[in-house]
Amino acid sequence: MIFATAAILVAVLSVTMLERQRTGVASETLTLAETPVTIWRSDNADGGPLVVVAHGYAGSRQMMQPISIALARSGFVVAAFDFYGHGRNSEPMSANVTSLEGTTEQLVTQTIAVSRAAAGLPGVTGAVSLVGHSMATDVVIRAAERLEGTAAVVAISMYSDAVTPEAPERLLIVSGAREDRLRKVALDRLRQLDPDATEGETVALGPVARRAVSARWVGHVGVLYSPFTLTELRDWMAGATGHASHGSLPHIGPWLMALLAALVALMWPLSTVLGPTVPGPARQGRRAWVILAAPIAPALLAVTIIPPGAGGLVAFGALTAFFGTWGVIQIALWWRSGVRPQSIRSLAGLLLLIWGLCVFAPALDRYGAAFVPTGPRLWLMGGLMFGTIPFCLADALQVARSCRIAAMVQRLLPPAILLCAMLISPRLGIAFTVLPVMVLFWLVYGLASRWVRARSDPWSTGLVMGVILAWAVAASTPLVAS
Known part of the structure; x- marks a missing residue:
């Protein structure tokens, strides 16, 4: 309660000072x-x-x-x-x-x-x-x-x-x-x-x-x-x-950082409304590493063979193929290992969705950088979700069953493979801003989803994280005509 009160006070003070600017x-x-x-x-x-x-x-x-x-x-x-x-x-x-x-x-x-x-x-x-x-x-x-x-x-x-x-x-x-x-x-x-x-x-x-x-x-x-x-x-x-x-x-910079940090911190006490933490699934050793590496070649192939200008705009079609290939392969391998969908905790998903898209995103959009998709970015977001939802579902399953090192590699490996794809296909490199967006996405939304997942399940958080990742990429990636 004290922590939540402090986070709210910092957030309110930061908004007050930002408006005062x-x-x-x-x-x-x-x-x-x-x-x-x-x-x-x-x-x-x-x-x-x-x-x-x-x-x-x-x-x-x-x-x-x-x-x-x-x-x-x-x-x-x-x-x-x-x-x-x-x-x-x-x-x-x-x-x-x-x-x-x-x-x-x-x-x-x-x-x-x-x-x-x-x-x-x-x-x-x-x-x-x-x-x-x-x-x-x-x-x-x-x-x-x-x-x-x-x-x-x-x-x-x-x-x-x-x-x-x-x-x-x-x-x-x-x-x-x-x-x-x-x-x-x-x-x-x-x-x-x-x-x-x-x-x-x-x-x-x-x-x-x-x-x-x-x-x-x-x-x-x-x-x-x-x-x-x-x-x-x-x-x-x-x-x-x-x-x-x-x-x-x-003086915008310090108060903007304070606001965003307070909003992230607030998610920890908010997650407690979901109840006590639940025991996580058993950690997998060699199997988790095998599933982690399995999508590398297929995802790299998918993102490079899809024409960079598919759909009329550079990169979005290729990015959807990359995320989708990565996620489908990992989900299929976990399914074959006996991992099946659990009942979706709708309250957990709703909490993460409201915080991510109705609290954090508008704050960043008003005071920091454009982060709300509008116009054609809305249908781009819808298309991206065909790739980002399986990608984030697979990520949630993988992280829940991996050791800390493997979980860290799971988060860093896809941006690294995307970078390789951009070197192979220079036109795809126009969307290089996706790489820092993914890093910030995991630092901010990944931390929030971890707190929610500890009190719910990977399927609920993974589904919502897929929607949020599509939102983030659609809102921030430049629209470049093919």
Whole structure:
């Protein structure tokens, strides 16, 4: 009871503080240039310079909230949008990622269209500025060349060959301290103006001004939440536009982590409503290891022979085949060993489902990253379940009957085999974000399902985990046209 109360208090406090970060700003969701856009404004300003904010690969508008809110508090009008195939944008992204005339041109054209549409909104004054993270750095730098009178560009975790000694005219490059390779790229672009320039220095050559800095302690995603990043970005925009820099910075990262941790922790006392723990099945030795290894070759074959663009979108058909093959083979082998379905504990499955999809997922979607499937992602989720449900049922059976080492291998082996498949079939590699999603899925939902399974049975938890895995993959994987 004490533990549950503490988890609830931390969760409530975290939500309160996260909502407080929005104090002083207002947001509205619009469709501009056929693109879903969130407009952020200060409550204390009638208008201001426009800043267009673009996310990285597999990102979303939600992931860019710290930047959007920090700039809105300073009096800028911020337009944060979802690229094609990302977040709430149901239009697929082009699969022609290796050509500048393909995907890059598609996203540059989209960025320019959103920028011009947002420039016509009430209260927007002056020239537009652009902010991009990761993949979007190359996009916004190229878009700035074609937009009239761009005030400033900020490239976060930048990799782009489009930076020249002449353009962009005002460029801030922010890297994470743990991004050594990207820091070297940033320093190289800085030294286009001054061969002796160092990180943390602002250099100028005629009308061109450039600065490269690194945020301490953080990596690729963490750099978006760093107060150092927000300060540098805000001051750079203020200097480029002549707009006074004011307003406090939001502190989203720590409270988001506290909220998600509290929600996971809350699942442990919630699972006690199912009753006492039940004795688990007998651990299997050599048999468990044999069943663990059996799907490797067939699943690898299935994911590589299915055309990457089956169904009109890259990867989803192949992923369904991979999960389904893996799960069916393991279930069949356990069935042959005498393991039969038990009575489904509907209360256990319902508890895990409600917590996973009605509590944890919306919290992450509102404050962290797009994690609720909408539009075509809903039918993709339905299709994925034909693979993810047998996969997670087999996983629950396997983990319940394996030693700890074998259970750990069971969780790590499928992502490793998927990685091999992506090396064999490069087009499938467009969906590489499935790999970290699976790792986080087992860390978060796997822990919660373990607590529920201890008081119910593998079949109940495995069934629901299959639904949740389909939800997670469908919600987070970019839509790429075949």
